[in-house]
Amino acid sequence: MNCEQIQKLIHAHHDGELDVANTLQVDEHLADCPSCFNTARQLSALRGTLQNAELRFRAPASLRQSISAAVEQAARAERPAPVTRPWYRQPGWAVAAVLLVACLLTLQMSFRRGDDRLLAELTASHVRSLMATHLYDVASTDQHTVKPWFDGRIDFAPPVKDLRETGFPLLGGRLDFVDGRPAAALVYGRQKHFLNLFVWPSASTSPAELRATQRNGYNVLRWSDGKMNFGLVSDLNEGEMREFVREWSVK
Amino acid sequence: MPDASANFDQTILPHLDAAYNLARWLIGNERDAEDVTQEACLRAFKFFDGFRGGDARAWLLTIVRRSAWTWLRSNRRHEEAVEFDEELHGGIDVSASPEVSLIRAGDVDAVRQAIATLPAVFREVLVLRELEDCSYKEIADIAGVPIGTVMSRLTRARRQLQAALSTQPQSGGLS
Numbered sequence: 517m518n519c520e521q522i523q524k525l526i527h528a529h530h531d532g533e534l535d536v537a538n539t540l541q542v543d544e545h546l547a548d549c550p551s552c553f554n555t556a557r558q559l560s561a562l563r564g565t566l567q568n569a570e571l572r573f574r575a576p577a578s579l580r581q582s583i584s585a586a587v588e589q590a591a592r593a594e595r596p597a598p599v600t601r602p603w604y605r606q607p608g609w610a611v612a613a614v615l616l617v618a619c620l621l622t623l624q625m626s627f628r629r630g631d632d633r634l635l636a637e638l639t640a641s642h643v644r645s646l647m648a649t650h651l652y653d654v655a656s657t658d659q660h661t662v663k664p665w666f667d668g669r670i671d672f673a674p675p676v677k678d679l680r681e682t683g684f685p686l687l688g689g690r691l692d693f694v695d696g697r698p699a700a701a702l703v704y705g706r707q708k709h710f711l712n713l714f715v716w717p718s719a720s721t722s723p724a725e726l727r728a729t730q731r732n733g734y735n736v737l738r739w740s741d742g743k744m745n746f747g748l749v750s751d752l753n754e755g756e757m758r759e760f761v762r763e764w765s766v767k
Numbered sequence: 768m769p770d771a772s773a774n775f776d777q778t779i780l781p782h783l784d785a786a787y788n789l790a791r792w793l794i795g796n797e798r799d800a801e802d803v804t805q806e807a808c809l810r811a812f813k814f815f816d817g818f819r820g821g822d823a824r825a826w827l828l829t830i831v832r833r834s835a836w837t838w839l840r841s842n843r844r845h846e847e848a849v850e851f852d853e854e855l856h857g858g859i860d861v862s863a864s865p866e867v868s869l870i871r872a873g874d875v876d877a878v879r880q881a882i883a884t885l886p887a888v889f890r891e892v893l894v895l896r897e898l899e900d901c902s903y904k905e906i907a908d909i910a911g912v913p914i915g916t917v918m919s920r921l922t923r924a925r926r927q928l929q930a931a932l933s934t935q936p937q938s939g940g941l942s
Contacts, residue, residue: 527922531896533903562929566897570875571882575787579801583783583808584776590812591772 517541522552530559614644634695634747638738639731641692641701642712642749651703651710652688662689666700674700674715675744682763684711694747704760711750711760718745726761728754737761775812782824783808785899786831792894793835793887799842807834825901828909832891839887881931889924896921 517525522545528534529542546553618640645651654665663676669691678686684704692701692714699716718724724740737748737757746764748757786807791800811818811830818826882890891910895901906921907914 527925528903528918531903531921558929559925562925562932563897565878565932566893568875568878571878572784572898573788573791573800575783575804576797576801579787579804580780580783583805584772584780586805586809587775587812588772590809591775 517545519545519549519552522546522549523555526552526555527559530556530563614640614647618644634738635729635731635736637694638712638714638736638747638749639734641694641714642734643732645690645692645701645703645712646710651690653690655688657686657688659686662686662702665689666691670698670700672700672717672744674702676702677764677767679704679760679763679767682759684760684763695745706750706752706756706760709750709752711748711752711757713764714745714747714749716745718743726758728758741765771815772812775815778818778823779808779811779815779827782827785824786827788898789828789891789894790831790835792882792890792898793832794838795883799838803834803838804831807831810834822905824899825905825909828895828899828901829911832909836887878932881928884931885924885927889920889927892917892920893924893928 522542525534525538525542529539534542546556621636621640654662656662656665657678657680659676659678663673666674666676666689676686676689680686684706687703687705687710689703690701692699694714694716697716699714702713702715704711704713718740720740721742722740723742724738724745726737726739729736729738734749734751735754735757737746737754739746739761746761748760750757783804787800787804790804790807791797794800794803807827807830811827814830882893885893892906895906895909896903901909903914903917903921906917910917912920
């Protein structure tokens with residue numbers, strides 16, 4: 517390389533931005549060329565001058581406070597009624613896309629009966645849990661790990677049962693939101709299928725019969741034991757899902 | 768919600784010094800630099816939902832830089848605000864750089880004055896590289912220009928600064 521080419525690279529060399537091959541070439545040239553070496557020396561001298569910490573302006577404390585206050589005010593003005601939905605804050609397009617779908621679904625649902633809305637909500641939550649690869653907040657096959665995990669995270673103690681022996685191993689649990697309130701979602705497996713069992717406290721004390729419905733290709737089974745409402749959602753066939761419910765109820 | 772502002776405080780505000788430093792060097796005076804920094808931070812908060820993680824400092828600096836340039840365009844002499852045009856100002860000048868007798872590093876005011884004489888497009892790459900220690904890639908992202916442009920601006924900025932430093936009257940005198 518001649519001096520002209522070296523002069524074009526010498527700043528990048530000085531800034532450590534050259535690849536190894538070019539760095540070596542510049543190094544070699546600098547060892548032989550007093551003029552280019554002088555340029556490099558001056559760059560170092562300039563950096564030495566600019567290293568003085570006093571050259572960097574620091575934000576006055578008053579500015580920091582004033583920004584903090586302004587941001588807090590803006591935050592209050594923007595969203596007066598926050599809803600706590602931890603998994604919604606997961607970054608990523610999948611969640612954003614699913615949220616959009618969920619919003620559209622919710623919008624559409626508001627014109628329908630509440631029952632229908634619940635059905636849609638359960639299905640949407642199930643799909644969302646699979647799409648956002650956010651199946652569990654706590655991944656454990658041990659019911660004695662999953663159950664205590666909900667302590668303090670939710671205002672009720674959901675029943676957690678392990679149905680491994682009957683071919684429905686427990687995989688984990690997470691917080692979800694059903695029917696306008698926090699719910700526990702228990703995740704079970706069946707071969708390659710996932711089952712989401714949503715559990716939330718029942719408003720009425722009388723048990724409700726098992727009802728099976730289909731929605732968007734998913735089976736939804738709902739029932740109540742007089743204390744808790746249950747919603748089981750999966751792409752598994754209805755027969756096997758009824759088997760799950762039977763095992764759950766007798767265990 | 769309070770969560771969002773707390774999150775913002777933790778993620779973004781640690782880089783307030785960097786933000787203010789860039790604004791202060793571009794704008795040239797304390798009061799307007801503070802206004803511009805505050806406005807940029809509020810804007811950053813509004814866009815905070817769109818921040819996908821990654822380099823929070825570069826993200827904030829991008830917003831601050833944009834606010835500072837908006838301010839420059841509406842408050843400064845026209846020629847200062849015109850973004851640098853490589854064609855107009857020519858490419859890399861490879862003629863020998865002036866022989867420099869650099870001002871003593873301790874003479875902060877003189878160095879500040881010398882930097883202040885550079886056009887804003889040069890000041891910003893110099894400040895980002897030398898004072899904020901940004902990589903070429905980061906500077907390219909922040910300023911929204913190709914890396915090649917960053918390199919040529921930085922080269923010219925250093926040449927001009929060397930010249931300015933060597934022609935400045937030495938305070939203290941040499942006798």
